[in-house]
Amino acid sequence: MDLTPQQLIQFNGSDPSKPIYVAINGRIYDVTAGKSFYGPGGAYAMFAGKDASRALAKMSKNEEDVCPNLDGLSEKEMDVLNDWVKKFEAKYPVVGRVVS
Numbered sequence: 001m002d003l004t005p006q007q008l009i010q011f012n013g014s015d016p017s018k019p020i021y022v023a024i025n026g027r028i029y030d031v032t033a034g035k036s037f038y039g040p041g042g043a044y045a046m047f048a049g050k051d052a053s054r055a056l057a058k059m060s061k062n063e064e065d066v067c068p069n070l071d072g073l074s075e076k077e078m079d080v081l082n083d084w085v086k087k088f089e090a091k092y093p094v095v096g097r098v099v100s
Contacts, residue, residue, distance in 0.1 A: 001096030012049025
């Protein structure tokens, strides 16, 4: 399944009848099983319905970091992002990709 960023935002947990998706590096994961974290009011709710690559790499919850842009990240931050990818792959199914 291919989703644009505008379509992805519909899966942010605000509609309980829809799954919750988070994208990393353009790959979309169904994180509905972790809705206590990614659903409304959850510690990582700001990532739901978005590509959170930069924020995860920087270990940031700042709104401006919740984006797919990896420009200027350090090697250490890229390693952190790769660790997040491994965690997501082990825990959540990949359901698609983000397209422009």
